[in-house]
Amino acid sequence: xxxxxxxxxxxxxxxxxxxxxxxxxxxxxxxxxxxxxxxxxxxxxxxxxxxxxxxxxxxxxxxxxxxxxxxxxxxxxxxxxxxxxxxxxxxxxxxxxxxxxxxxxxxxxxxxxxxxxxxxxxxxxxxxxxxxxxxxxxxxxxxxxxxx
Amino acid sequence: xxxxxxxxxxxxxxxxxxxxxxxxxxxxxxxxxxxxxxxxxxxxxxxxxxxxxxxxxxxxxxxxxxxxxxxxxxxxxxxxxxxxxxxxxxxxxxxxxxxxxxxxxxxxxxxxxxxxxxxxxxxxxxxxxxxxxxxxxxxxxxxxxxxxxxxxxxxxxxxxxxxxxxxxxxxxxxxxxxxxxxxxxxxxxxxxxxxxxxxxxxxxxxxxxxxxxxxxxxxxxxxxxxxxxxxxxxxxxxxxxxxxxxxxxxxxxxxxxxxxxxxxxxxxxxxxxxxxxxxxxxxxxxxxxxxxxxxxxxxxxxxxxxxxxxxxxxxxxxxxxxxxxxxxxxxxxxxxxxxxxxxxxxxxxxxxxxxxxxxxxxxxxxxxxxxxxxxxxxxxxxxxxxxxxxxxxxxxxxxxxxxxxxxxxxxxxxxxxxxxxxxxxxxxxxxxxxxxxxxxxxxxxxxxxxxxxxxxxxxxxxxxxxxxxxxxxxxxxxxxxxxxxxxxxxxxxxxxxxxxxxxxxxxxxxxxxxxxxxxxxxxxxxxxxxxxxxxxxxxxxxxxxxxxxxxxxxxxxxxxxxxxxxxxxxxxxxxxxxxxxxxxxxxxxxxxxxxxxxxxxxxxxxxxxxxxxxxxxxxxxxxxxxxxxxxxxxxxxxxxxx
Numbered sequence: 170x171x172x173x174x175x176x177x178x179x180x181x182x183x184x185x186x187x188x189x190x191x192x193x194x195x196x197x198x199x200x201x202x203x204x205x206x207x208x209x210x211x212x213x214x215x216x217x218x219x220x221x222x223x224x225x226x227x228x229x230x231x232x233x234x235x236x237x238x239x240x241x242x243x244x245x246x247x248x249x250x251x252x253x254x255x256x257x258x259x260x261x262x263x264x265x266x267x268x269x270x271x272x273x274x275x276x277x278x279x280x281x282x283x284x285x286x287x288x289x290x291x292x293x294x295x296x297x298x299x300x301x302x303x304x305x306x307x308x309x310x311x312x313x314x315x316x317x
Numbered sequence: 318x319x320x321x322x323x324x325x326x327x328x329x330x331x332x333x334x335x336x337x338x339x340x341x342x343x344x345x346x347x348x349x350x351x352x353x354x355x356x357x358x359x360x361x362x363x364x365x366x367x368x369x370x371x372x373x374x375x376x377x378x379x380x381x382x383x384x385x386x387x388x389x390x391x392x393x394x395x396x397x398x399x400x401x402x403x404x405x406x407x408x409x410x411x412x413x414x415x416x417x418x419x420x421x422x423x424x425x426x427x428x429x430x431x432x433x434x435x436x437x438x439x440x441x442x443x444x445x446x447x448x449x450x451x452x453x454x455x456x457x458x459x460x461x462x463x464x465x466x467x468x469x470x471x472x473x474x475x476x477x478x479x480x481x482x483x484x485x486x487x488x489x490x491x492x493x494x495x496x497x498x499x500x501x502x503x504x505x506x507x508x509x510x511x512x513x514x515x516x517x518x519x520x521x522x523x524x525x526x527x528x529x530x531x532x533x534x535x536x537x538x539x540x541x542x543x544x545x546x547x548x549x550x551x552x553x554x555x556x557x558x559x560x561x562x563x564x565x566x567x568x569x570x571x572x573x574x575x576x577x578x579x580x581x582x583x584x585x586x587x588x589x590x591x592x593x594x595x596x597x598x599x600x601x602x603x604x605x606x607x608x609x610x611x612x613x614x615x616x617x618x619x620x621x622x623x624x625x626x627x628x629x630x631x632x633x634x635x636x637x638x639x640x641x642x643x644x645x646x647x648x649x650x651x652x653x654x655x656x657x658x659x660x661x662x663x664x665x666x667x668x669x670x671x672x673x674x675x676x677x678x679x680x681x682x683x684x685x686x687x688x689x690x691x692x693x694x695x696x697x698x699x700x701x702x703x704x705x706x707x708x709x710x711x712x713x714x715x716x717x718x719x720x721x722x723x724x725x726x727x728x729x730x731x732x733x734x735x736x737x738x739x740x741x742x743x744x745x746x747x748x749x750x751x752x753x754x755x756x757x758x759x760x761x762x763x764x765x766x767x768x769x770x771x772x773x774x775x776x777x778x779x780x781x782x783x784x785x786x787x788x789x790x791x792x793x794x795x796x797x798x799x800x801x802x803x804x805x806x807x808x809x810x811x812x813x814x815x816x817x818x819x820x821x822x823x824x825x826x827x828x829x830x831x832x833x834x835x836x837x838x839x840x841x842x843x844x845x846x847x848x849x850x851x852x853x854x855x856x857x858x859x860x861x862x863x864x865x866x867x868x869x870x871x872x873x874x875x876x877x878x879x880x881x882x883x884x885x886x887x888x889x890x891x892x893x894x895x896x897x898x899x900x901x902x903x904x905x906x907x908x909x910x911x912x913x914x915x916x917x918x919x920x921x922x923x924x925x926x927x928x929x930x931x932x933x934x935x936x937x938x939x940x941x942x943x944x945x946x947x948x949x950x951x952x953x954x955x956x957x958x959x
Contacts, residue, residue, distance in 0.1 A: 175659075179669065183673060190676075194680065197708050201705035202700070203701070203702065204699050223698070239826070239913060259825060260904035
């Protein structure tokens with residue numbers, strides 16, 4: 170094979186590989202990207218059980234209960250329009266408390282409870298999950314605004 | 318006065334960069350290669366000035382000079398000295414000054430130590446380095462001045478993010494930056510070679526040590542960062558596919574591909590255009606990473622401040638440098654002659670496969686990292702995490718590992734398939750036996766990716782040692798040793814990853830002092846819990862006496878409360894054994910005087926980082942091996958002349 174042809178072949182193979190990577194990535198992103206939902210979105214659009222999402226909202230005051238094992242908690246997440254029950258097993262972040270914002274990673278089970286595998290709360294004044302940044306909760310009207 | 322001196326040093330360095338660029342331009346335009354002699358001291362002085370500016374900023378932090386805004390915002394007078402010192406780069410401005418200092422010193426080193434490069438190419442390379450530096454000087458001086466004063470100075474300062482208050486901060490960022498920014502040298506070499514039409518084997522031999530050096534440091538930096546995140550965050554994971562981690566992985570992938578293609582160019586004079594492209598891509602990935610981290614479009618421990626102006630500034634720099642380099646590539650690549658051709662069955666082909674697979678993984682990581690930003694522009698908030706990366710990057714990485722086993726056992730230029738097959742019999746048998754054994758022991762408990770991961774790791778581990786087979790070990794060249802050890806490191810690291818994801822045992826309990834917890838063959842006796850105070854924190858510490866039949870060892874996980882800024886962090890307790898690590902995290906107190914405890918037994922998890930260190934060590938041996946051969950050749954020729 171002449172050097173010139175070989176270079177052309179290499180360029181074509183490289184192009185095919187990059188395009189292949191793009192297609193592969195696109196197909197995987199369709200299944201695996203976790204979308205962000207507020208409870209109202211969950212009610213309106215519905216989320217199939219088992220699909221990984223991020224659920225964001227406020228922890229309803231008085232809803233936080235700890236199970237007898239000491240490590241499982243149940244709580245309700247609201248955006249003022251809808252409320253979703255959630256559960257989490259593990260060590261919750263320190264700033265996770267009733268009446269404050271939370272972003273939970275996980276999936277719904279068949280009973281419609283959100284099983285969180287990870288809780289992201291505001292870490293301190295300077296570091297917080299991006300989704301929380303745009304959230305504003307109005308104490309009097311109980312309305313949660315989520316900035317897109 | 319120190320702050321002003323630092324600022325002056327920066328301005329001087331920036332003016333020298335401008336002078337350096339001008340000299341390169343004048344020299345190349347007028348064909349006066351002797352101007353290189355004038356450029357050398359300019360580049361060295363620039364390196365010295367940037368290093369000085371950085372040293373002055375460190376001094377300000379060590380002295381807790383609160384009249385400097387950056388110190389007041391990010392330090393605290395009651396902090397231990399190590400964190401005052403390392404806190405210098407634990408913020409946006411300081412880390413950008415470190416970036417500029419590394420860039421300046423790297424340019425100085427190229428001026429001082431590079432002797433193999435053609436003189437006009439050398440000039441063009443230094444000119445390119447000055448051109449990139451100028452952009453970052455401008456960024457620092459106009460939008461991120463680390464030496465700005467505040468009046469009146471606050472008494473104490475706001476303190477450093479407690480997550481960063483760890484000895485890891487002293488090691489991980491500087492090492493990573495040396496590698497990350499060191500890649501700018503490869504970029505400048507590529508631009509220099511394109512400008513002066515010097516893309517050939519001699520050029521590749523000159524560029525290789527610089528690429529190797531940056532790659533070694535990048536490898537060490539990523540390994541250190543991974544271990545730091547593992548023990549500091551208390552989540553028991555060692556890689557989170559956080560965009561910022563990806564930002565360091567992407568240049569590494571490109572640099573690894575470059576390292577292999579530059580070897581093809583140096584030894585076989587092939588893959589010319591491709592090598593130049595990779596050198597451009599590698600540093601472009603460093604800049605993309607900086608943009609992601611520093612622009613504030615991502616939130617993480619690494620993103621210090623949200624500031625759209627800075628984001629646009631870096632984006633503009635990105636566009637100019639990457640766009641400029643690609644345009645130059647498009648314009649000049651036609652004039653780069655084709656390199657030497659090679660047969661289909663040859664080591665060159667396998668190195669092309671290596672390069673393609675690395676590029677594909679790079680593309681997948683890049684798309685996964687940018688996708689959330691693109692969807693957010695359309696109003697959808699999306700996060701892309703481990704499921705995506707594991708699912709597609711995982712199998713491709715395993716394929717790459719297999720190619721890595723075959724490559725060194727294949728001859729340059731041309732080989733015969735049956736011969737290659739014969740050399741692979743022993744490693745393949747080893748891998749197959751491992752597969753049968755793992756299936757017999759752990760069938761049903763192990764997922765497909767960890768199963769194949771472990772199998773491939775064992776087969777590749779054996780294959781990586783094969784190049785030493787029947788050789789006199791002491792007479793084997795150092796760079797062959799380097800390759801063997803680096804490839805073995807990949808296998809070791811992969812084995813650690815597979816073991817961690819397949820065999821980790823996790824236990825989550827709430828226990829009272831006096832109780833014993835049993836998990837994975839270990840007994841953890843919860844002795845007591847007590848308060849504790851450090852320099853700038855108070856803590857609750859659990860005493861756990863742990864054993865698995867032998868003598869008990871104390872493990873002491875803590876929950877720490879920092880006052881400035883007010884934050885709680887958990888300090889995990891780790892017990893390292895030959896066959897794995899026990900990892901204990903203390904949570905909060907719950908009803909009945911019980912404390913939450915999260916316990917992991919992670920078999921062979923330490924292999925992940927041990928493998929990373931082996932990879933870097935292999936790189937170091939290869940670097941010394943190549944350089945020493947150069948010295949020997951020079952010494953012999955000098956003696957022959959005498």
